[in-house]
Amino acid sequence: MNGPSATIGDAVDDTMILITGISVVLLAIITGLMLYFTYRYSRKRHPVAEEVGTSILLEVTWTIIPVLIVMGMFWAGYKSFREMRDAPEDALQVTVIGRMWDWSFEYANGKKSDRLVVPLDQPVRLQLKSLDVNHSFYIPAFRIKEDVVPGGNTYLWFKPQSTGPADIFCAEYCGERHSYMMSEVVVVPQEQFDVWYQSDSAELPETKAWIDAEAAAAQAPSDTDEALSALHKYGCVTCHSLDGTGNKLGPTLKGVFGKEVTVMVDGKEISVTADEAYLKQSITQPAAALVKGFENLMPPPAGMGPDEIDLVIGYIKELK
Amino acid sequence: MSNTADPVSYLDYQGRHKGILGWILSTDHKRIGILYMISMLSFFGVGVILGLLMRIELLMPGMTIVTPRVYNSLFTLHGMIMIFLFIIPGLPAVFGNFFLPLQIGAEDVAFPRLNLASWWIYMLGAAVALTSLFVGGGAPDTGWTFYVPYSVRSGTNVTLAVTGAFILGFSSILTGINFITTIHRLRAPGMSFTRMPLFVWTLYSTAWIQILATPVLAITLLLVIAERTLGLGLFDPAKGGDPILYQHLFWIYSHPAVYIMILPGMGVVSEIIPTFARKDIFGYKAIAISSLLIAFVGYLVWGHHMFTSGISDTARWIFSLLTFLVAIPSGIKIFNWVATLYKGSIDLRPPFLFTLTFIFLFSIGGLTGLVTGALATDVHVHDTYFVVGHFHYVMFGGTGMAFLAALLYWWPKMFGIMYNEKWIWRSWAFIFVGFNMLYFPMLIQGWMGHPRRYYDYVPRFHATHIVATVGSWVLVTGLLIFAITLFRSFKSRVPAPSNPWGGRTLEWTTTSPPPLLNFTQIPTVTRGPYEPAPTPTGGETS
Ligand code: HEM
Ligand SMILES: [Cu+2]
Ligand SMILES: [Cu+2]
Numbered sequence: 001m002n003g004p005s006a007t008i009g010d011a012v013d014d015t016m017i018l019i020t021g022i023s024v025v026l027l028a029i030i031t032g033l034m035l036y037f038t039y040r041y042s043r044k045r046h047p048v049a050e051e052v053g054t055s056i057l058l059e060v061t062w063t064i065i066p067v068l069i070v071m072g073m074f075w076a077g078y079k080s081f082r083e084m085r086d087a088p089e090d091a092l093q094v095t096v097i098g099r100m101w102d103w104s105f106e107y108a109n110g111k112k113s114d115r116l117v118v119p120l121d122q123p124v125r126l127q128l129k130s131l132d133v134n135h136s137f138y139i140p141a142f143r144i145k146e147d148v149v150p151g152g153n154t155y156l157w158f159k160p161q162s163t164g165p166a167d168i169f170c171a172e173y174c175g176e177r178h179s180y181m182m183s184e185v186v187v188v189p190q191e192q193f194d195v196w197y198q199s200d201s202a203e204l205p206e207t208k209a210w211i212d213a214e215a216a217a218a219q220a221p222s223d224t225d226e227a228l229s230a231l232h233k234y235g236c237v238t239c240h241s242l243d244g245t246g247n248k249l250g251p252t253l254k255g256v257f258g259k260e261v262t263v264m265v266d267g268k269e270i271s272v273t274a275d276e277a278y279l280k281q282s283i284t285q286p287a288a289a290l291v292k293g294f295e296n297l298m299p300p301p302a303g304m305g306p307d308e309i310d311l312v313i314g315y316i317k318e319l320k
Numbered sequence: 321m322s323n324t325a326d327p328v329s330y331l332d333y334q335g336r337h338k339g340i341l342g343w344i345l346s347t348d349h350k351r352i353g354i355l356y357m358i359s360m361l362s363f364f365g366v367g368v369i370l371g372l373l374m375r376i377e378l379l380m381p382g383m384t385i386v387t388p389r390v391y392n393s394l395f396t397l398h399g400m401i402m403i404f405l406f407i408i409p410g411l412p413a414v415f416g417n418f419f420l421p422l423q424i425g426a427e428d429v430a431f432p433r434l435n436l437a438s439w440w441i442y443m444l445g446a447a448v449a450l451t452s453l454f455v456g457g458g459a460p461d462t463g464w465t466f467y468v469p470y471s472v473r474s475g476t477n478v479t480l481a482v483t484g485a486f487i488l489g490f491s492s493i494l495t496g497i498n499f500i501t502t503i504h505r506l507r508a509p510g511m512s513f514t515r516m517p518l519f520v521w522t523l524y525s526t527a528w529i530q531i532l533a534t535p536v537l538a539i540t541l542l543l544v545i546a547e548r549t550l551g552l553g554l555f556d557p558a559k560g561g562d563p564i565l566y567q568h569l570f571w572i573y574s575h576p577a578v579y580i581m582i583l584p585g586m587g588v589v590s591e592i593i594p595t596f597a598r599k600d601i602f603g604y605k606a607i608a609i610s611s612l613l614i615a616f617v618g619y620l621v622w623g624h625h626m627f628t629s630g631i632s633d634t635a636r637w638i639f640s641l642l643t644f645l646v647a648i649p650s651g652i653k654i655f656n657w658v659a660t661l662y663k664g665s666i667d668l669r670p671p672f673l674f675t676l677t678f679i680f681l682f683s684i685g686g687l688t689g690l691v692t693g694a695l696a697t698d699v700h701v702h703d704t705y706f707v708v709g710h711f712h713y714v715m716f717g718g719t720g721m722a723f724l725a726a727l728l729y730w731w732p733k734m735f736g737i738m739y740n741e742k743w744i745w746r747s748w749a750f751i752f753v754g755f756n757m758l759y760f761p762m763l764i765q766g767w768m769g770h771p772r773r774y775y776d777y778v779p780r781f782h783a784t785h786i787v788a789t790v791g792s793w794v795l796v797t798g799l800l801i802f803a804i805t806l807f808r809s810f811k812s813r814v815p816a817p818s819n820p821w822g823g824r825t826l827e828w829t830t831t832s833p834p835p836l837l838n839f840t841q842i843p844t845v846t847r848g849p850y851e852p853a854p855t856p857t858g859g860e861t862s
Pocket of ligand 3: 578622
């Protein structure tokens, strides 16, 4: 696996090497003896079996030695696990919000993002929250995972030790698009993180020019930016594409405005023009009129204010 | 053995009913065993086909043959069928039914009618579970574990599927009661507990787990149904409930159930090894006691399925510690089996070949279990393909291979005919190679971080998926050759002697196939199960 790693990962890998190493030796002994006896004492070479009786000494030996071995394994696993649980006080706090089927991240200063940007060498503590069913927050490259349970209050922490992006997966089955519930953790140098953290953009600062542009934009966030961030924040983009492609659960939002749409109302098909009122209804009461060919899957956006709805509608109108 | 004409075999015996009714209404434990065998192997076939479909879907990233929703139903049904219809009832219902009375010198089980009722309940449960495929909201898509809150929210037929599993539990409980009573009450004169064959010991341990653990599952499943229909809110945090409570309840049954699956397989292996080594088993008492220990300690480790669920850190390390302890009795069994081979006189025939395969594959399953038992490593591999690889090594490589070994070992006794051994060897080569191609890559994928129950995956997992899918084709080719070889034995009808392998337990003293009441005369037992028979008629002094 390329990309960044975290300090705890090394301890986990050492435990794995220890357990696997011992296991390979045990497997070799068992299989080797089994095959050797089958060969050496085959009926051809050894026509009459000899009774050897049982041996208490042997039974005790091969009980005690494995007990010692597995206790060693237990201890190795426990030791690295302890490290995994003791988050330092000064860790950067991030709240992870899981829902069907995306991740979002909220930082202490209120910044929201759909990927986890963190500074190098700085411990990060993740507080895990679910809005619907069980999920599990998993960063394979860091060797950490914890379930995200509704009503639960689980956490994780890690300290990245090299930069780069790595996958975030959902590891607890959560329905249809479970395997697409992915995101990214991006480890960046502290200075880059600081600029990103203070800006309103989700993009990472790459160059000086970008930073200047960001700084200007930060002063006057445009409607488009705010609408886009609302579309991300309320999970709309998990089900709707903005570029006209149709491989998601809901219809694309590109070009709907002004289009003739066939919808099902109380089981009957009718045709309507997608005007502002229609868009408003589609968002606030999705079940009232279902676009033909799609299922009743869209949740009414919890907590979305009227301003945000207007912003989003304004944005959709422009999306041609 | 008898100098008069052999008594009518149970296959030819004409009872009150003719034809198929003579089977599905028969209370003969042998016929019931065969009924279970036919139904179970059919379900197993369906499960394998679902597995193959999943593997084809995973051959390429993105959509290959089915949509995400269908894929999710595929692994749910595959898991449900394999667990509830095949591997949990498996060995006890088929070979336990057939051979428990024969091995302890009894004419039948203690409650023959209850035994038949158990089969009917099993079929009813299976029918209800499978109906969920075809009606209403469509096949369930929750995974065989039915975790809340998803299982409460899913629009699919979860209620029906769960009801099916609930009904199947009763079949399991009734069989358990029947076996325990049979073992306590119907042993032949002279057969003390320490003279019982080891397969009987494992059936005994298993039966206790069935009786004591299955009700917990029944309650849990009822609660899921109640949540779905009445919305009680027991598992719903918005109403003061807790979704983790469900996981505790589920695994309090389902971990012991893992031992329901594997113990009888260990029993089969303990029968086959002394027979083909022509030798008394090494450490009879150690093996027998370790079965009871597994059954008991197995109750205390359910939390190892929940190391990342958010239970307290203290609970996590206690469960980890206990999990490592429960590995010991399994290890003891393996050492004793291998020691039995020492100075034996070994005949490498098909049942023994599959037994060696069991030991190898099950060892891999057990050793990978140590990785999932240790806290730090489990956090990484939990709910990944590592676990999928691990449990296929244990259940398929372990219990599945033991099932095939048992078929080969007892086939001559059950049907009075021999099969073509050469073709079984050929099928074995495919099965062995295919199995490892299919499941070993999963261990690697899991370590690389591939979560399980994934319809789609990122490109770095592609190569290992290709190997696994090709492996599934090799494996199924082997299984087909195996099945065809056994089928063809009905055509060629090479008669089997009463004791083709030189076995020393009681089932080999009667004719092949046995008469309706098993023995012309109830035997009297004067020796341990694997000690040579005192008279030279045993057919093993060569
Ligand atoms: C040719 C034979 C088989 C194939 C190709 C196969 C394939 C698979 C695959 C690919 C998965 C993983 C699905 C996923 O996580 O996305 C799976 C899951 C599973 N398999 Fe198999 N399998 C086979 C035989 C068996 C047998 C014999 C058993 C039981 C004894 C079994 C029990 C299970 C269970 C319990 C699951 C978990 C289902 C879930 O996640 O809910 N399988 N199988
Ligand atoms: Cu998920
Ligand atoms: Cu378990």
